[in-house]
Amino acid sequence: MTVLFRWLFFSALMRVGAIALAVVLLFLIAELISKIGYLGQGLNMSLLLEYLLLKTPLMVPQLMPIVVLIGVSVYVLELSHTHEMVALRAAGITFMSVLKPLLTAGLLVAFIMFAVGEWIEPLVNKRINYIDNVDINKKVEAQQGVQWLHEKNTFIRLTPLTTHYFAMLLLQRGEDGTWLKRIDTKKATYVDGLWKMNQANVMIPDAEQGFTTSTFETLAFPSSLSPKAVEKPDPKDMKWLELYHFEQVLKDAGLDSKVYLFELHKKLAAPLSCLIMVILAYSLCVNTGSRMGTKSKGVLLAISTGLLFYITSSSIEVLAMGERLPVVYAAWFPNVFFLGVAGYLLLKKEGY
Numbered sequence: 001m002t003v004l005f006r007w008l009f010f011s012a013l014m015r016v017g018a019i020a021l022a023v024v025l026l027f028l029i030a031e032l033i034s035k036i037g038y039l040g041q042g043l044n045m046s047l048l049l050e051y052l053l054l055k056t057p058l059m060v061p062q063l064m065p066i067v068v069l070i071g072v073s074v075y076v077l078e079l080s081h082t083h084e085m086v087a088l089r090a091a092g093i094t095f096m097s098v099l100k101p102l103l104t105a106g107l108l109v110a111f112i113m114f115a116v117g118e119w120i121e122p123l124v125n126k127r128i129n130y131i132d133n134v135d136i137n138k139k140v141e142a143q144q145g146v147q148w149l150h151e152k153n154t155f156i157r158l159t160p161l162t163t164h165y166f167a168m169l170l171l172q173r174g175e176d177g178t179w180l181k182r183i184d185t186k187k188a189t190y191v192d193g194l195w196k197m198n199q200a201n202v203m204i205p206d207a208e209q210g211f212t213t214s215t216f217e218t219l220a221f222p223s224s225l226s227p228k229a230v231e232k233p234d235p236k237d238m239k240w241l242e243l244y245h246f247e248q249v250l251k252d253a254g255l256d257s258k259v260y261l262f263e264l265h266k267k268l269a270a271p272l273s274c275l276i277m278v279i280l281a282y283s284l285c286v287n288t289g290s291r292m293g294t295k296s297k298g299v300l301l302a303i304s305t306g307l308l309f310y311i312t313s314s315s316i317e318v319l320a321m322g323e324r325l326p327v328v329y330a331a332w333f334p335n336v337f338f339l340g341v342a343g344y345l346l347l348k349k350e351g352y
Contacts, residue, residue: 004093008101016071016109023067027059028052035136042135051131054124060116061266065273066306068109072102072281073302080287095350099282106278110271117267118239125236149225153180156195156223160230161255164189168197170221179205183221187253195221198254235263243267258327262320265331273309276339280305283345309338 031052039048079085088098133139147166149156153174159167168188172181181204185197200219206212235243243264250257284305285298313334320330 004088004097005101005104008098009105012072012075012102012105013108015075016068016105019071019074020064020067023063024056024059027063028056031055038136042138043131047131047135051128054128057116057120057124058128060113061121061270062310064109064113065270065277066310068106068274069277069281069306069309070299070302072106072278073285074299076102076282076285077298080285085286095282095286095346099279102278102282103275106274110274113274114267114271117270122237122239125234129234147228147230149227151223151225154223154225156225158188158227159249160233161187161250161253163230163232165253165255166227167249167253168195170195183219185219186249187255190223190226193222193224195223197221235260238263240264240267258321258323261327262317262331265328269331269335273335273338276335276342277306277309279346280338280342283342283349286349309334312337 032048035043035048035051039045043051076085079088085098089095145160147158147160149158153172155171155173157169161167166188168183168185170181170183171179174180181202183197183200183202185200187198188200189196197219198217200216202214202216202219203211204214233246238246238260243260247257247260247264250260281302284301316325316330316333319325320327325333
């Protein structure tokens with residue numbers, strides 16, 4: 001790692017960190033104002049502080065690309081304003097040599113962003129939902145996760161897919177404890193004392209063959225074992241592999257999986273957008289002149305572009321959830337579009 005690389009890398013990282021800290025403080029102040037009215041109404045000071053602390057990681061996936069764009073833009077503007085960029089180029093330093101440490105800083109931020117979304121956000125989101133629903137809004141917490149139901153000789157294992165549909169495993173045994181029947185289905189719902197199943201596989205012990213297997217397009221099983229209240233699983237509570245497998249389960253059951261598919265791709269697309277924002281920041285702000293007015297315009301342009309990225313990402317998500325756009329296309333479109341814009345501006349700036 002050369003001196004030039006370290007200088008550009010750490011300097012850019014410091015600007016991004018400073019912008020991130022400022023955004024976090026503004027975010028916390030806004031959240032404090034919105035929640036302070038609940039003090040004494042299910043929310044005490046320690047719970048409020050916990051809520052604010054836990055809320056902080058949730059803003060990372062949403063705002064970090066914009067923070068990177070503004071932070072790198074500020075640094076590139078500083079280099080241009082003090083003519084250091086001119087000196088670098090005059091010394092034979094290519095634009096790629098300048099971009100590499102900036103991109104490395106963006107890659108580090110992208111990794112942190114992915115790590116927060118993968119290992120911190122799922123845990124934090126569950127606790128925040130509990131505080132919102134139980135402590136603040138006084139709602140009874142609905143259960144999530146696997147449910148085991150048992151009555152006499154019937155055992156049922158339920159994996160919630162939605163608020164009404166479950167993947168189900170049903171076991172029946174005789175009075176002597178021997179296994180009588182096993183039913184597996186990817187989609188079941190409980191209505192009026194009946195478990196209604198789709199694509200049910202039934203296994204029954206057979207003295208000669210060991211067991212026989214039958215598949216039924218639909219199957220009804222009478223039972224007094226009804227599921228407990230359940231919430232629709234929140235995709236933000238899941239890690240990437242959990243999302244991948246759960247989306248496949250929903251697809252196999254013929255249920256709507258677009259929310260989970262979008263979040264699956266967004267977990268990858270959002271961190272990668274940090275790298276695109278680095279290229280965009282350099283393309284927008286390099287060699288913008290030495291006057292303060294020009295520097296201010298560069299910062300304003302970076303903020304405006306960041307807001308445009310945020311609005312585009314939010315709007316296209318709404319279109320995807322409304323089935324007006326393919327989900328995968330919607331998840332990656334902001335990255336592809338802004339990468340194209342950044343590439344065009346960069347080539348134009350370098351005279352290609």
